[in-house]
Amino acid sequence: MFDYIIVGAGSAGCLLAERLSANPRTRVCLLEAGPSDRSPLIHMPIGIALLAKSKTLNWAFETQPQANLGGRRLFWPRGKTLGGSSSINAMVYIRGHRDDYDSWGEAADPIWSYDNVLPLFRAMESNERFGTDAFHGGDGELHVSDLRTRNPLSDAFVEAGQQAQFPRAVDFNGETQDGVGLYQVTQHKGRRWSSARAFLSKAKGRPNLRIVTGARATRIILEDRKAVGVTYAVGGKLVDVRTREGEVILSGGAVNSPQLLLLSGIGDAAELNAFGIPVVVDLPAVGKNLQDHLDITIMHEANDHTPIGIAPSFIPRALSGAFSYAFLRKGFLTSNVAEAGGFVKSTPSRSRPNLQFHFLPTLLKDHGREIAFGYGYTLHVCDLLPKSRGRIGLTSPNPLDDPLIDPSYLSAPEDIETMVAAVKIGRQILSAPSMAAFSKTELVPGPAVQSKADIVADIRRRAETIYHPVGTCRMGRDPQSVVDPSLRVRGVQGLRVVDASVMPTLVAGNTNAPTMMIAERAAELILGKTKLALSTDMEAAR
Structure with a gap:
């Protein structure tokens, strides 16, 4: 029997486990479907180039065929190990824009507005360059450098x-x-600093914290609309773990958390009936409101060997880099590859940036799953504020089957206009003198792709995710939201969702740091260290 059962040891779950188990009288169980985070590919920053290929540390999901992207199924990597996606991502530390959080404050509660979440970001951060100032912290567990x-x-x-x-x-x-x-990155002394390293490592030895890896949650145990435990599959067996008047907390992310709710009978009654799943709570918004950053790349072949390359001529640098990393924790093996970037407006009329760059001094094809020989560089450009909305659903009632993932990319007509502008602006930067000096030729889209029609066709043929799905368990004050402003699931007692799925709208940037902040706020709410600013009759809303 536990006070808290956390499903998912990712960016949010690791932080929650540490905060909730800090009281030695509180018993916490943390379930993770993947293995421990022992792989050296996780801790060596440039190992990210190989993590996309891993079926052990990566859920390796695929979307439904995308009607506006030539009917392609897109590859969706998500972390499946202690640390979750923070153990396989590019480690870019970005919080987003002030307006993102102010809109959350309006949709849910002022405790989610920028001025009220900034102290949470600062408290968890230990920033190597800035230390403690108005925007940063110098004493937190999350190293940023x-x-x-x-x-x-x-x-x-x-x-x-x-x-x-x-x-x-x-x-x-x-x-x-x-x-x-x-970019600044979540690293410490040249090594990845995931949520597991930052938070879970300090809690692992606590006798009141039980961590179970290889544990695939299959359903929430519900009694009279109250969450009393979780069933998980491990080693070919089903195991029940239960709470004692405590809470079940889903931290599986924007894909797995809504899937588990649906499998447990919480969701759209029509969908549940179609799969023969008994309806516990008819909550149509579960799995809806899926948002993601769609991304397009521009790649150039370089005219010299400055980039990180795959070629016989790179072998001496590779050996030198391995020595530097092993003995000094320096060299190109400490690179997150996405070293530089930026935030710009697609049109001058925009009130704030809606495009983000990730610049890689190397060639990257198919998320790193395809070897890109030679020397070159890649510029990623994504739409930060897409209007398109998709959903997460079920493909079967079998909890071990992958869920249905349909982002509905470019279903909103204005999104393709933004992507066209993204390509043009990206090309503008890469043709400026400092970058043009390194270019032999543009590989993709390629010199022949110049007209708007050709650029649109190229986007539909090549655009991919930049790995930021959110929104499928949306929080809000309205009764149509999945969770209330305290992240409690509507219609169920003792059940919360704490991960990127609760974001009402995407943040304008990478989602790892915001997800940790959500967990920090949730821990305060659960432990009674903070209260909602607006009084609400949540029981009536349930």
Whole structure:
């Protein structure tokens, strides 16, 4: 019997496990479907290049065929190990824009507005460069640092952005987000600093915390609309774990959390009936409101060997890099690959940036699953504020089957206009003198792709996710939301969702840091350390 059962040891779940188990009288069980985070590919930053291929550490989902992307099924990697996606991501530390959180405050409660969540970000952060200031913290568990070694092309990209008349950004998480610059990363002394390293490592030895890996949750145990436990599959057996007047907390992410709700009879009654699942709570919004950042790449073949390459001529640098990493924790193996980037507007009329760049001083094909021989560089550009909405659903009542994932990319007509602008602006920067000096030729879209019609066709043929799905268990004050502003599931007692799925809308940036912040706020709510600013009769709403 436990006080809290947490399903999913990802960016949110690891932090929750630490916070809730800090009281030695509180018993916490943390379930993770994947293995422990022992793989050296996790801890060596450039190991990200191989993690997309892993079927052990990665859910490796696929979407439904996308009508507006040529009927393609898109690859959706999600972390399946301690640390979740924070153990396989590019480690870019971005919080998003002030307006993102202010809109959450309006949709849910003022405790989610920017001024009220900024202290949470600061408290969990230990920033190597900024220390403690108005926007950063210097004493938290989450190490944030500059890259110890970066490729000269990343500095050339930033200079090219300035030549293209975009401002230089010193701190994307500071006063303003606008501009181009170098990313800070969740690393410490040249190694990845995942949520598992930051939070779970300090709690692992606690006798009141039980961590079960290889445990695939199959259903929430419900009695009279109250969550009293979880059934999970491990080693070919089903095991029940129960709470004692406590809570079940879903932290499986924007894909797995709504799937588990649906499998447990919480969701759209019509969908549940279609799969023969008894309806416990008819909650149509479960799985809906899926949002993601659609991304397009521009790749150039380089005219010299400055980039990180795959070629016989790179072998001496590879050996030197391995030595540097092993003994100094420096060199190109400490690179997250996405070293530089920026935030710009697709049109001057925009009130804030709606495009994000990730610049890689190497060639990247098919999420790293396809070997890209030679020397070159890649610019990712994504739409930060898409209007398109999709859903997560079921493909069968079997809890071990993958869920239905339908992002409905480009279903909103304005999104394709934004993507076309993204390509044009990306090309503008890469053609500026600092980057043009390194280019032999543009590989994709390619010199022949110039007209709007050709650019649109190329986007539909090649665009992919940049790995930021959210919104499928939307929080809000309205009774149609899945969770209330305290992240409690409507219509069920003792059940919360704490992960990226509760975001009402996407943040304008990478989602790892915001997800940790959500967990920090949830821990305060659960432990009674903070209260909602607006009084609500939540029991009546249930």
